[in-house]
Amino acid sequence: MQETKNTMKPQIIVVCGPTATGKTRLGIELAEQLNGEIVSADSMQIYRRMDIGTAKATAEERARVPHHMLDVAEPWEDYSVSRYVQEAGQVCDMLLAAGKTPILVGGTGLYIDSLLSGRDFAERDTGDESLRTALDAEYDERGGEAMLETLRTFDPERAAKLHPADRRRIVRAIEIYRLTGKTITAHDAETRARPPRYRAFTAALTYLDRADLYERIDSRVDAMVAEGLFDEVEGLLKEGLSAECTAMQAIGYKEAALALRGEMSRGDAAELIKLNSRRYAKRQLTWFGRNPSAHWFRWDRRPDFDAAEEEILRLLSTE
Secondary structure: OHHHHHHOOOOEEEEEOOOOOOHHHHHHHHHHHOOEEEEEOOOOOOEOOOOOOOOOOOHHHHHHOOEEOOOOEOOOOOOOHHHHHHHHHHHHHHHHHOOOEEEEEOOOHHHHHHHHHOOOOHHHHOOOHHHHHHHHHHHHHHOHHHHHHHHHHHOHHHHHHOOOOOHHHHHHHHHHHHHHOOOHHHHHHHHHHOOOOOOEEEEEEEEOOHHHHHHHHHHHHHHHHHHOHHHHHHHHHHOOOOOOOOHHHOOOHHHHHHHHOOOOOHHHHHHHHHHHHHHHHHHHHHHHHOOOOOEEEEEEOEOOHHHHHHHHHHHHHHO
């Protein structure tokens, strides 16, 4: 009976929550206690030379505990969640095989949920360039509503979720069906029916008072600007990085680029970064709030990392 209980212990520790809540620090401290290593779950920290605006772990922090899934792509690459699941999954499996605890730290809920659930993107990543080109041309000729009606004939559930202007998802849904004979809706249902890839203990961080969270966000943005955020963005643009690429859509980067192009002042850009960061934090809270098994740690004015660490270790001992 004891052996059965041990096999059900969490394999992975997740530290998640909105931006600026202390995830990096708590993750490192837990890794030091649990013979663990950090696996980043941040959709923008995967990019090289994007350090300040993504609040990437410092050199000193990385020296304390090994970090994975940082700096794994160039900013011009179109990095996908399927690639993250594949690469981060390999890291987690390697750590588990070595007897170490993966500590998944970040605020990108889609990355975290997809990795833990073991979503299989293989069929979705199967593509046919000629078919996609033809479907794109068909979309241009017939229009979004007509293409959506085509999708509705074999996948009405997915069609109901899409807007006629959502070219990419409409075309992709039709492409996958024609290539595989299976709808995205059916694929997602099969994925949900599978057992999770990893057993996880989730610690979610936030503040008791939303105003304290927003104050912390604003202070972080001020610190980023002081550390050279605009210089970092200018350097990326000088490399020839398009302001339209995925990496440059990150909060902090798109606003700084506007200022560097003279479309607003740096002061106004900083205020816009704060506003967009606060809005993003609200969306993160909504996402992570859907997880019924998450253990929430709500800071009262200031984070109490020692108390949180002690409670997490206590809870893990009872799992």
